[in-house]
Every structure is written in C-alpha cells, then in structure tokens.
Amino acid sequence: MPRFDAIVGEEQLKDKMRAISRSAPSHAYLLAGERRSGKTTLAKCFAAAIQCEGEGEKPCGKCMSCLQVEEGSHPDVIFLTHEKEETIGISDIRTGLNEDILLKPYRAKYKVYVIDDAQNMTVQAQNALLKTLEEPPSYAVIILVSNTVDAMLPTIQSRSVLLPVKPLPDEVIRNYLMNHMRVPDYRADVITAFARGNLGRACDLVGNEEFEELKSNAITMLKGISDTDLGTAYVDAVDIAAKYKENKNSFAQLTDLILFWYHDALIYKSTGRSEGLIFREEIQYIKKVAAEMSYEGFEAVFRAVKEAKEKLRFNVSAETVADLLLISLKESSQK
Ligand SMILES: [Zn+2]
Structure with missing residues (x-):
C-alpha cells in the first residue's frame, strides 16, 4: 500500500x-x-x-x-x-x-x-x-x-x-528522474520541460524511443536551420511533415522542442549563462543561434510557433504547418 x-x-x-x-x-x-x-x-x-x-x-x-x-x-x-x-x-x-x-x-x-x-x-x-x-x-x-x-x-x-492535484515543481520532477530512474541530468532537463509538472508524463517519456527519435530529429533540423538555404529548409519541412503527419501529438511535441530550443538561445543571448538551459549538451549551437539572431528574430520565431500550434488545433494539414513553420524559422534566423 x-x-x-x-x-x-x-x-x-x-x-x-x-x-x-x-x-x-x-x-x-x-x-x-x-x-x-x-x-x-x-x-x-x-x-x-x-x-x-x-x-x-x-x-x-x-x-x-x-x-x-x-x-x-x-x-x-x-x-x-x-x-x-x-x-x-x-x-x-x-x-x-x-x-x-x-x-x-x-x-x-x-x-x-x-x-x-x-x-x-x-x-x-x-x-x-x-x-x-x-x-x-x-x-x-x-x-x-x-x-x-x-x-x-x-x-x-x-x-x-x-x-x-497541482503540477509539481520542475525541481521535484528532475530530482525524481535523476535519483529514482537514473536519467542523466541533460536528458532529465528536456523531459522535465515536457512534463510540465506531471510526473506520470515524465516517467512515460523516460526510455520512450519515439520521443528520443523525435528529439534527435528536431535537434538535427534546428542545427541545420541557420546553415542551410531556403530550398533545403523546404525539403526538410516536407520530410518532417511526412514523418509526423499521422501523429499530431508528435508534431505538437516537435513544436514544443523548437520553442525550448529558441527559448534557451534567447536566455543565453540575454544572460550569457548556460545554467538551467534545457539543451545544455548542445551549448555550442545554442551559442551560435544566440549570436546570429536578433531579438526581433526571436519574437518572430515564438510568433511562428504559436501560429503553428493554432493551425494544428484547427486541423490544418501537417504538411502546410511544417512548411510555413520551417520557412519562418529560416527567415527569422537571418533577422
Ligand atoms: Zn492501516
């Protein structure tokens, strides 16, 4: 009991x-x-x-x-x-x-x-x-x-x-993942951010291969955004849409990952500190994004992700949402 x-x-x-x-x-x-x-x-x-x-x-x-x-x-x-x-x-x-x-x-x-x-x-x-x-x-x-x-x-x-029943503080979830489930700290950070105070959801994500794959796809895509041209970004968008169009939940998680990534970069840009960042293990890239993008660029990214989430809710196809989102991300990265 x-x-x-x-x-x-x-x-x-x-x-x-x-x-x-x-x-x-x-x-x-x-x-x-x-x-x-x-x-x-x-x-x-x-x-x-x-x-x-x-x-x-x-x-x-x-x-x-x-x-x-x-x-x-x-x-x-x-x-x-x-x-x-x-x-x-x-x-x-x-x-x-x-x-x-x-x-x-x-x-x-x-x-x-x-x-x-x-x-x-x-x-x-x-x-x-x-x-x-x-x-x-x-x-x-x-x-x-x-x-x-x-x-x-x-x-x-x-x-x-x-x-x-209230959402748990991030620290409680993070400690639980690290101490009871032996999740390394850099992974615990991402999962904690996703769990939004829900320990059950956090536990579901531990060792969830689909989520790990989604995360690594997202990171590859995000790393590539500032390096590739618009044409490549478009091809990536088509790829991503094809992968996740059957699964709105995964696509929604992808938009969250994008949000966390740029949020990290914005924090780094304004504070110059890497403590507490979700994607600490990718700090070199986070620094690069922070250096390349203007504050207007960040605003444009957050707006684009918000719009993408709304479109998903209103049943716009994953292809269209991915297209528009990636193109906005690409454009914003040059602002
Ligand atoms: Zn008793």
Missing part, C-alpha cells in the same frame, strides 16, 4: 488528506488533476487513510484494512466499475452506488466509494449520483476522481470538497 510519504510532491494535498483521515470525513470529495498526475494513487491512499485501523501515520500500510485496500478486497472500499470502458452510465451509478450504499458498512466505520475517471460520467449518471449526494447515509464517503472540475455538474461540485 503506498503511504503518503511514498508519493512524490503534493505536500499540501497530502497534509489535507491526512487531517481529514484523522477527523470525520465529508461525504464527497472531488479529486481533480490532469491525466497521469497521480490522482488514482492519491485516491487509493486517501481511501486507505480514512479506513486505516493502525496507529500513527495513516494509512499505516500494515493493518488488515490497509492490506485489503491494497489487494482490492476491502469490503468497505469500493472502486466503482462500469460496463462500457469509455463512459460511466446511469445504470452503473444506480446499481454500483445508489443501491449498494444503502447497505451498511460490513466492518468499517465508513463505506468509501472511489469513482475513477469521473469525467466520463454521463449527465444522467451525474444526476443519479446527485440523489445520493443530496441525502447520503452517515457512513458514506464518495471520492470522485476527475481530469477536470468542469466535467462535473455545478450541483455535484457544490456538494463536494475540492481536492486539487
């Missing part, structure tokens, strides 16, 4: 959960944070803490209750299941929660329900849940785990105590 101290970061949230588990919990909590931010682990730990029978720090991880939560066999900690994978429907809530909750706890003081992916509840399902939230039995604790707060009806939000 993960104990709170084994979960990285989220100190405030964990303190709040610890305090709740030592007092009388409310009937409903809305644990909200983006995908891969560790919400499900936190919810499980929170449920275990509420039910823990041990002394001292809760969850203790050792008592029968904690062990049963870990195994998924605790009779009074219920992880709501649903028939369809992508949606939680009204019948799932009716049978899995509204009817089940009327039966008193089997052994514990509380009956804790965890609804993971609560953002997938249909409006009808949420309205059915609302019936229970309006008049919950005294022993009921419902933990909704959702990607966004907004996915919940306002009437559900107002009856739940919000527990927001």
Whole structure:
C-alpha cells in the first residue's frame, strides 16, 4: 500500500488528506488533476487513510484494512466499475452506488466509494449520483476522481470538497528522474520541460524511443536551420511533415522542442549563462543561434510557433504547418 510519504510532491494535498483521515470525513470529495498526475494513487491512499485501523501515520500500510485496500478486497472500499470502458452510465451509478450504499458498512466505520475517471460520467449518471449526494447515509464517503472540475455538474461540485492535484515543481520532477530512474541530468532537463509538472508524463517519456527519435530529429533540423538555404529548409519541412503527419501529438511535441530550443538561445543571448538551459549538451549551437539572431528574430520565431500550434488545433494539414513553420524559422534566423 503506498503511504503518503511514498508519493512524490503534493505536500499540501497530502497534509489535507491526512487531517481529514484523522477527523470525520465529508461525504464527497472531488479529486481533480490532469491525466497521469497521480490522482488514482492519491485516491487509493486517501481511501486507505480514512479506513486505516493502525496507529500513527495513516494509512499505516500494515493493518488488515490497509492490506485489503491494497489487494482490492476491502469490503468497505469500493472502486466503482462500469460496463462500457469509455463512459460511466446511469445504470452503473444506480446499481454500483445508489443501491449498494444503502447497505451498511460490513466492518468499517465508513463505506468509501472511489469513482475513477469521473469525467466520463454521463449527465444522467451525474444526476443519479446527485440523489445520493443530496441525502447520503452517515457512513458514506464518495471520492470522485476527475481530469477536470468542469466535467462535473455545478450541483455535484457544490456538494463536494475540492481536492486539487497541482503540477509539481520542475525541481521535484528532475530530482525524481535523476535519483529514482537514473536519467542523466541533460536528458532529465528536456523531459522535465515536457512534463510540465506531471510526473506520470515524465516517467512515460523516460526510455520512450519515439520521443528520443523525435528529439534527435528536431535537434538535427534546428542545427541545420541557420546553415542551410531556403530550398533545403523546404525539403526538410516536407520530410518532417511526412514523418509526423499521422501523429499530431508528435508534431505538437516537435513544436514544443523548437520553442525550448529558441527559448534557451534567447536566455543565453540575454544572460550569457548556460545554467538551467534545457539543451545544455548542445551549448555550442545554442551559442551560435544566440549570436546570429536578433531579438526581433526571436519574437518572430515564438510568433511562428504559436501560429503553428493554432493551425494544428484547427486541423490544418501537417504538411502546410511544417512548411510555413520551417520557412519562418529560416527567415527569422537571418533577422
Ligand atoms: Zn492501516
């Protein structure tokens, strides 16, 4: 059973959960944070803490209750299941929660329900849940785990105590990658920048070959931009578009890499310092870009990347976006 101290970061949230588990919990909590931010682990730990029978720090991880939560066999900690994978429907809530909750706890003081992916509840399902939230039995604790707060009806939000999962500081992620996953520092920097405070996303990128390949393609392309002529840049654009046109996510990551690269160069240009740069291992090139480009050039690059991202969102083809972007990068590098 993960104990709170084994979960990285989220100190405030964990303190709040610890305090709740030592007092009388409310009937409903809305644990909200983006995908891969560790919400499900936190919810499980929170449920275990509420039910823990041990002394001292809760969850203790050792008592029968904690062990049963870990195994998924605790009779009074219920992880709501649903028939369809992508949606939680009204019948799932009716049978899995509204009817089940009327039966008193089997052994514990509380009956804790965890609804993971609560953002997938249909409006009808949420309205059915609302019936229970309006008049919950005294022993009921419902933990909704959702990607966004907004996915919940306002009437559900107002009856739940919000527990927001916040992005982790970069330093926490970087240290975790280096100390627990043995990622070398220069790679940890790039991954940390990409993870944007999400440890799950960071871990996904470690050893992800697709990402490594994308990164090395991007670096080759970026190194070449100031050296090649417009014609070559155009050929590169066609190449890149062909590679990533099926995968908007990769293309979006590519635009992020471009952004980080020029951001590094701009920082170097204005401070003359290489500490904290994401692409420290390419410092010779970063210095070159910093020396060759004007501040207007940087502004033009950031504008072009922003526009490229918008075009991708509006479903403009990858070929067109790559063309325009690379040509702007080329032009900006000469400004
Ligand atoms: Zn325990």
